[in-house]
Amino acid sequence: MGRPGHSHIVAIGGGSFRPSARYGFIEASPLLRYALDLSGQDRPRLGLLATATGDDSEWLLKMYGAFRDWDVEVSHLTVFPMPNVEDPREWVLGQDVIYVSGGSVANLAALWRLHGLDEIFQEAWRAGVVLSGQSAGALCWHVGGNTDSFGPELRAWSDGLGLLPYSCGVHYDSDPQRRELLHASVASGELPMGYAADEGVALHYVGTEFIQAVSVRPGGHAYRVEHDGSGGAKEFRIEPRLLTP
Numbered sequence: 615m616g617r618p619g620h621s622h623i624v625a626i627g628g629g630s631f632r633p634s635a636r637y638g639f640i641e642a643s644p645l646l647r648y649a650l651d652l653s654g655q656d657r658p659r660l661g662l663l664a665t666a667t668g669d670d671s672e673w674l675l676k677m678y679g680a681f682r683d684w685d686v687e688v689s690h691l692t693v694f695p696m697p698n699v700e701d702p703r704e705w706v707l708g709q710d711v712i713y714v715s716g717g718s719v720a721n722l723a724a725l726w727r728l729h730g731l732d733e734i735f736q737e738a739w740r741a742g743v744v745l746s747g748q749s750a751g752a753l754c755w756h757v758g759g760n761t762d763s764f765g766p767e768l769r770a771w772s773d774g775l776g777l778l779p780y781s782c783g784v785h786y787d788s789d790p791q792r793r794e795l796l797h798a799s800v801a802s803g804e805l806p807m808g809y810a811a812d813e814g815v816a817l818h819y820v821g822t823e824f825i826q827a828v829s830v831r832p833g834g835h836a837y838r839v840e841h842d843g844s845g846g847a848k849e850f851r852i853e854p855r856l857l858t859p
Contacts, residue, residue, distance in 0.1 A: 620742055620820065621739045621740055621742065621820065621821050622649075622652045622744045622745070622818070622819070622820055623739070623744075623745045623746070623755050623777065623778060623817075623818075623819045624645070624648065624649040624652070624744065624745070624746040624816050624817070624818055624819075625746070625747065625752035625753075625755060625756070625778075625782060625784075625809075625811065625816060625817040625819070626645055626746065626747065626748040626749075626751070626752050626784075626811065626815075626816040626817075627748075627749075627752065627783070627784045627785060627786055627810070627811025627812055627813060627814070627815050627816065627817075627836075628748060628749065628784060628785050628788065628811075628812070628813035628814060628815075629643055629645060629748075629813050629814035629815070629830055629831070630642065630643055630645055630646055630713075630748040631643060631646075631676075631677075631680050639676065639679050639680070640676055640679070640680050641680050641683075642680045642681055642684065643814075643830050644830050644857040644858065644859060645814075645816045645828065645830055645857070646681075646713065646746070647684075647857075648816065648818075648828055648857060649711055649713070649744055649746040649816075650684075650686060650710075650711050650744075652711070652744045653710035653711050653744050655710050656685070657685050657686065657687060658686055658687070658710035658711050659686070659687045659689070659708065659709045659710045659711070660681065660686045660687065660688050660689075660709065660710070660711050660712075660713060661689055661690065661691060661705065661706065661709035661711070661712045661713070662674060662677050662678070662688065662689070662690040662691075662713055662715070663690065663691050663692075663712065663713070663714045663715065663747075663751075664677070664690070664692070664714075664715045664717070665692075665693060665714070665715075665717075665721075665722045665725055665726065666714065666715055666716060666717025666718050666719060666721065666722040666749075666750040666751065667715055667716075667717040667718075668694060668717070668721075669692040669693065669694040673715060674690055674692075677690075677713075677715070678690075689705070689709075691705055691706070693725055693729055693731075697729065702729065702730075702731060702734060703730075703734045703737075706731070706734050706735065706738045706743065707734075707737070707738055707741060707743065709738075709743055710743065710744065711743070711744040711745075711746060712735070712738070712743060712744070712745050712746065712747075713746050713747055713751065714745075714746070714747030714748075714750070714751030714754060715747065715748065715749075715750070715751055716747075716748050716749030716750045716751060717749070717750050718750060718761075718763040719749075719750035719753045719754055719759075719761050719763055719771065719774070720761060720763035720764065720771060720773070721763065722750055722751075722754055723754060723773055723774060723775070726754075726775075732775050735775065735777075736775065736777060739777055745777075746816075748784070749784045749785065750763075752782055752784050752811070752817070753771070753774060753782050753784060754774055754775055755774065755775055755777045755778050755782075756774045756775075756776070756777075756778045756780050756781060756782040756808065757772055757774050757776050757778070757779060757780060757781055757805065757806055757808075758770065758771045758772035758773060758774045758781055758782070758805055759771060759774075759781050759782040759783055759784065759796065759805070759808070760783070760791070760792060760795045760796055760799065767791075768789075768791045768792065768795050769795075770795060770798075770799040770804050770805055772804065772805055777822075778819055778822055779806060779822060780806055780807060780808035780809055780824075781796065781799065781800060781805035781806055781807065781808030781809075781839070782808050782809060782810065782817075783796045783808065783809070783810025783811065783837070783839065784810070784811060785813060786810040786811055786812045786813075786837065787812040787813060787834070787835075788812075788813050792810070793810070793849075796808070796810060796839055796847075797839060797846075797847040797849065798847070800839050800840065800841055800847045801841060801842070801845060801846045801847040803841070807838070807839060807840035807841060808838075808839055808840075809824055809836060809837065809838055809839070809852075810836065810837040810839060811827065811834075811836050811837075812829075812834040812835050812836070813831070813834065814829055814830045814831040814834045815827055815828070815829045815830075815831075815834040815835065815836050815854050816828050816829075816854075817836055824838075826854070826855055827852050827853075827854035827855070828854050828855050828856075828857050829854035829855070829856050829857065830856075830857050830859075832856060834854060835851050835852060835853065835854060836851075836852040836854055837849050837850065837851055837852060838850045838852060
């Protein structure tokens, strides 16, 4: 796994996977290669979680297929109807990289706490396991953000694991509700200042420090959103590093 003291989180706004003309399936995008490379391993162990989709078996199968041509050792952890591994802590700590799918971040957080995974992931992060994920799998590592976990109208949510002391915005350029609600939530103090990512863009943190954004598409951006000191919010655009296909 990664070296202790080098705690990486890669929070993806969208675009972890893309259609594959070769297989008629999906394939992992360079955003996932970026996360895997942070492990420093030639053949990293990649742990998949789809808790936010209710451990949907079809989605897990698609994720396995997305890495069919990659030199990775893939396994997964489910909690329905019970954990599929004897010791979830041992499994998590045995991975080099964790990837968490999108879905309901509110349900994910509740189930992780019920099974003690919140504390296990904190331990793994401090030990150097690279944590990553998209949408719900990006929000979960932060204090919170906005989510459709409670219905089609987005709501602010502040019950994340809090490994990162920020709010997070995902799907920032594809859902018109996202930017407005994040600005309002930061302005009101309901959420702390934070970072947001367009589709195809990921936020990279080392420890709790934002290091850079990376993108798989030209024109995608990241953003820093903070209180403006007078009851509103201000946004600063961050130019990401464009990853090669």
